[in-house]
Amino acid sequence: MKVLIPGITGRLARTVATKLHDAGHQVLGIDRRPWLNAPKDIEVFQIDIRKRAAEEVFRKHRPEAVIHMATVTHLTVRNEDRFRINLFGTRAVFDHCAHYGAKRCIFVGRHTYYGAAADSSLYHGEEDPPFAMTTFPELADLVAADLYAGSALWRYPELDTCVLRMCYTLGPSVSGTLATFLKAQRVPMVLGFDPLYQFIHEDDAADAICLSLEKKLRGVYNVAGPQPMPLSNLIRAAGRTTVPVPEIALKLAFGRFGLPQLPPGAVAHLKYPVVIDDSLFRTTTGFNHKHDEDQTIAAFRSVAG
Amino acid sequence: MSLLWDEEVAKRVDRLELPFNRRGLDPYGISKKDLTRWFSILSWLYKNYFHVTVEGIGNVPPRGRCMLVGNHSGGVALDGAMVLASMLLEMEPPRLAQAMVEKFLNLIPFSAQWTSRTGQLTGLPEHAERILRDERLLLVFPEGARGTAKLYWERHSLVEFGSGFVRMALAADAPIVPFAFIGGGDAIPTVMNLYKIAKLFGAPYIPVTPWLLPLPRRVPLRILYGEPIRLHGSPSDEDAAIEALVESVKQRIAALIIRGAGAERHHETRALP
Numbered sequence: 001m002k003v004l005i006p007g008i009t010g011r012l013a014r015t016v017a018t019k020l021h022d023a024g025h026q027v028l029g030i031d032r033r034p035w036l037n038a039p040k041d042i043e044v045f046q047i048d049i050r051k052r053a054a055e056e057v058f059r060k061h062r063p064e065a066v067i068h069m070a071t072v073t074h075l076t077v078r079n080e081d082r083f084r085i086n087l088f089g090t091r092a093v094f095d096h097c098a099h100y101g102a103k104r105c106i107f108v109g110r111h112t113y114y115g116a117a118a119d120s121s122l123y124h125g126e127e128d129p130p131f132a133m134t135t136f137p138e139l140a141d142l143v144a145a146d147l148y149a150g151s152a153l154w155r156y157p158e159l160d161t162c163v164l165r166m167c168y169t170l171g172p173s174v175s176g177t178l179a180t181f182l183k184a185q186r187v188p189m190v191l192g193f194d195p196l197y198q199f200i201h202e203d204d205a206a207d208a209i210c211l212s213l214e215k216k217l218r219g220v221y222n223v224a225g226p227q228p229m230p231l232s233n234l235i236r237a238a239g240r241t242t243v244p245v246p247e248i249a250l251k252l253a254f255g256r257f258g259l260p261q262l263p264p265g266a267v268a269h270l271k272y273p274v275v276i277d278d279s280l281f282r283t284t285t286g287f288n289h290k291h292d293e294d295q296t297i298a299a300f301r302s303v304a305g
Numbered sequence: 306m307s308l309l310w311d312e313e314v315a316k317r318v319d320r321l322e323l324p325f326n327r328r329g330l331d332p333y334g335i336s337k338k339d340l341t342r343w344f345s346i347l348s349w350l351y352k353n354y355f356h357v358t359v360e361g362i363g364n365v366p367p368r369g370r371c372m373l374v375g376n377h378s379g380g381v382a383l384d385g386a387m388v389l390a391s392m393l394l395e396m397e398p399p400r401l402a403q404a405m406v407e408k409f410l411n412l413i414p415f416s417a418q419w420t421s422r423t424g425q426l427t428g429l430p431e432h433a434e435r436i437l438r439d440e441r442l443l444l445v446f447p448e449g450a451r452g453t454a455k456l457y458w459e460r461h462s463l464v465e466f467g468s469g470f471v472r473m474a475l476a477a478d479a480p481i482v483p484f485a486f487i488g489g490g491d492a493i494p495t496v497m498n499l500y501k502i503a504k505l506f507g508a509p510y511i512p513v514t515p516w517l518l519p520l521p522r523r524v525p526l527r528i529l530y531g532e533p534i535r536l537h538g539s540p541s542d543e544d545a546a547i548e549a550l551v552e553s554v555k556q557r558i559a560a561l562i563i564r565g566a567g568a569e570r571h572h573e574t575r576a577l578p
Contacts, residue, residue, distance in 0.1 A: 118411035121431045122333065192414020196334045196421070227332050230422070247414075272411070273334070273421075 002026045003213070004063035004102075006049045006093055007070030008042075009033040011173040012108075015206040016067060017042055023210070028061055030054050031070070049089045058096040065213055066105045068093045071145055073110075073138075073177060086145040094152045097159055104160035106212050107149035111167045111198070111222065112139055112177075116272040122196075123277040126165070126220045136265030150220055162217040164209065167224040167276060170296050171202030172303045181262075183304055187235045188259050188270070191244040194232045195273040200225025201291035201299060208287055215285045222276035225289040226296065231270070237297045239305075247271075311345035317399045318344065322368060323441075331424075333403075339422035340401070344393050351390040354523055355492070360565075361484075361530035362395050370437040370479040371533070373402060373444045374470060376463055376558055377452025379489030381512065382406075383521055388444060388486065391528055403436050404444035405429075409508045430469065437477035445470045447551070457494035461487075461566050463559055471550045476540035480533040483554055485561030488526035529561045 003020055007013050008029025021027045021039055029035065029044040038044055047053040049070050070093070071086045090107070097105045114124040115131030130143040152161040168178035178199055181187065200208075200223070208223045235242045245253060247267060255261035281287055291299065318340045329337035351357045365371065373392075378384060385404050392402045405428030411417045426432040428449075436443045446452055447466035474481050498510040514520070534557065536550050 118417070119408045119427055119429070121429055122426060123431075123435060125431075190414075192416075192418060194418045194422075227326055227330065228334065229328065229330060230334060230336070233328065233330070271417070 001065055001213075002028070002061065002063045003065045003067060004028045004030065004057070004061065005067045005069060006030045006054075006089070007068065008044055009035045010069055011175040012169060012202055012205060013067075013069040014038075015173075015202060016069070016209050019206055019210050020213070028057070028063060030057055050084070050092050054092060055096055058100040058102075062100055062102075064103050066093060066097050066102050067108065067209060067213065068105060068149070069108045071109070071142060073142065083141040086141040087148065090145045090148050094149065094156065094159075094161070098152075098156040102159060104162065104213070104216060104218075105149075105152065106162045106164060106209065106217070107146065108209060109146040109149070109163055109165045110142060110177075111165050111224070111274055111276045112136075112269070113143050113146050113165050114274055114276065115139070116195070116268040116274045118272055120272065122273065123275055124222065125277050126222055126280060135268040136263070138263045138265060153219070160216055160218040162212050163220040164212060164281075165220070165222050165276060166200070166205055166208070167222075167278075168197065168199040169202045169205045170199045171299045173202055174300060174304045176202075179300060179304070182235065182238050182240060182300070184259070185240055186243045186257075186259070187240045188250055188253070189231060189235070189242050189244045190250055190267060190270045191246045193271040194230045195269075195271060196228040196275050197231050197234050197273070198224050198228035198275050199234075199293070199296060200289060201296040204289040204291055207290070208281070208285075211285050211287055217285065221281040221284070222278045223281050223287075224276050224278040225291070226293040228273065228275050229293060234297070237294070239301055309342050309345055311341070311348055314344045314348050314393070315341045317393055320399050321393075321401050322398055323401060333424050333426070334421050335401070335424040336422040339419070340424075343419070343423050344390065347386055347390040348394060351387060351394060355387065355488075355521075355526045357387055357391065357526045357528065359391050359395055359528045359530070361532075362391070364530045364532050365392070365396060365400070365442075365482050366480065366533070367396065367398060367400070368440065370440045370477060371442050372437070372470065372474050372479050372481045373442065373484055373530075374447060374481050374554060374558070375484035375486055376562060377446035377448045377489075378486065379493040379495075379521070381493065382446075383492055383526075384486040384489040385444060385446065387526055388484065388528060392442065400442050402442045402444040404446075405433060407449075407509065430473065433470075433473050434477065437473070437479045443479075445473075447554075457490055457496060459490070461490070461562055463555055463562070466551050466555050468544070468547050468551045471536060471547050471554070472540040474536055475538050475542075475550075480535050481554060482533050483531040483557040483561060485529045485531075485558055485565045486526070487529070487562065487565040488524050491524045492521040492526065494522075527565050529565045531557055531561050 009031040027042045035044045117131050133140045169176045251264050392400045403424040406425045495512040497513045503511045
């Protein structure tokens with residue numbers, strides 16, 4: 001099968017691309033960033049997904065499947081351009097899929113879609129609405145991109161659209177929101193709060209994406225790994241020190257005293273859990289994660305120290 | 306034995322039939338360590354301070370989904386804490402009851418941490434459904450904050466019951482074990498409630514006792530568990546049918562209160578509409 005991956009240069013995307021390539025698929029990629037040392041027969045087009053040149057890739061190569069991994073978080077793009085990348089980029093991907101005969105498109109989204117609030121459900125099912133926007137406006141564009149991708153299910157019914165809401169990934173690449181947060185030796189917590197954190201080994205995440213393709217999934221699915229654990233346990237297991245700070249002080253301390261730079265809305269994610277129920281994905285695909293929480297944290301520590 | 310760690314309690318927590326992983330955590334984030342610390346304190350209060358006596362513990366099934374439904378009183382949820390303690394200390398095997406708690410508890414530092422590590426979840430229907438679906442023990446006070454807000458002279462009464470618990474029991478096909486908690490209003494006799502000030506903290510009210518703070522005095526407490534009730538009907542039945550079932554459960558609890566509070570007090574007990 002010919003598979004096109006917008007955002008292929010991202011760490012998780014590279015793992016997905018390599019797995020698909022090793023399984024015998026023809027893999028192409030679109031990304032503004034180059035992928036140095038890509039396997040020889042993975043062609044990467046260094047283009048902005050929103051531009052006409054990207055459409056030419058669809059037109060010329062007619063991929064059968066597309067895995068859209070070209071969304072960005074506020075951690076990587078801190079300005080208004082993020083909205084344009086996430087929303088216009090997603091529109092471009094789905095429009096091109098529909099116009100150039102792709103059979104399936106997988107949108108790889110995030111579990112932070114559901115938001116973190118004091119009165120939200122402990123385990124979010126796919127039917128739960130996104131509370132992210134009120135508490136954490138920097139996530140609004142990702143929420144919108146997720147919903148927009150889902151709308152392809154009725155706008156382009158002949159295209160098998162699959163939206164995966166994936167929990168935090170962790171592993172030897174030391175990339176992604178959670179890894180960035182855990183990198184520092186001292187990790188802040190809000191004094192008096194210790195929410196559950198849910199994460200999956202990068203390799204298992206990539207396997208889940210490949211499995212979605214293989215099973216021709218259609219619909220919206222939560223994807224998660226081992227049982228969630230309290231943040232304090234996670235920080236200590238990762239060999240870091242917890243730094244509980246009163247909420248008022250924490251918002252002022254972001255970016256100082258060795259603490260990571262985070263927007264004020266991120267505090268909600270340090271107080272309340274965002275945990276997803278992935279039973280639908282598991283029963284539909286037979287997916288099972290291979291790395292438990294200890295192995296996942298160990299993989300992160302093997303590189304992060 | 307320190308106040309925060311009772312070995313006997315630790316052994317009982319170890320015997321809980323819940324899917325703890327090797328870190329002592331279950332899928333809800335319940336922690337064996339936190340349970341032991343919390344129940345060590347509760348156990349001391351249960352045995353030595355309040356001398357809680359229990360009747361009818363055999364009515365609670367040893368395993369499988371079940372809903373404990375009872376009267377609420379006493380300013381703060383002393384009754385909930387003692388029911389939880391009775392389930393851990395008196396049941397064979399020990400069981401962890403998981404109560405539906407007020408939303409505002411999650412807003413308060415430390416409180417949120419404690420509730421989530423001990424399995425006491427915000428009172429949302431999806432939480433109740435999950436607890437029952439997982440064959441666990443759900444603790445419900447249908448009077449809600451209206452119950453704990455009862456003033457001293459109303460302590461043996463029953464105020465309005467919400468009907469959600471009945472629909473939940475029907476949907477989950479879960480048996481209901483009614484119980485009466487006697488003494489909550491004696492331990493924490495509320496003489497008035499502060500509603501306006503409470504709003505500043507997001508709480509429903511702040512109870513005021515003759516000694517101002519809602520600290521419990523040493524009185525004997527009793528819990529009477531009644532025979533299980535198996536409701537018949539559909540969760541999508543109309544309100545009138547559901548209300549009739551709510552009333553039947555309420556009457557069972559009222560009868561247990563009368564028996565527990567003693568014949569001379571039965572005139573104080575009335576099931577209000």
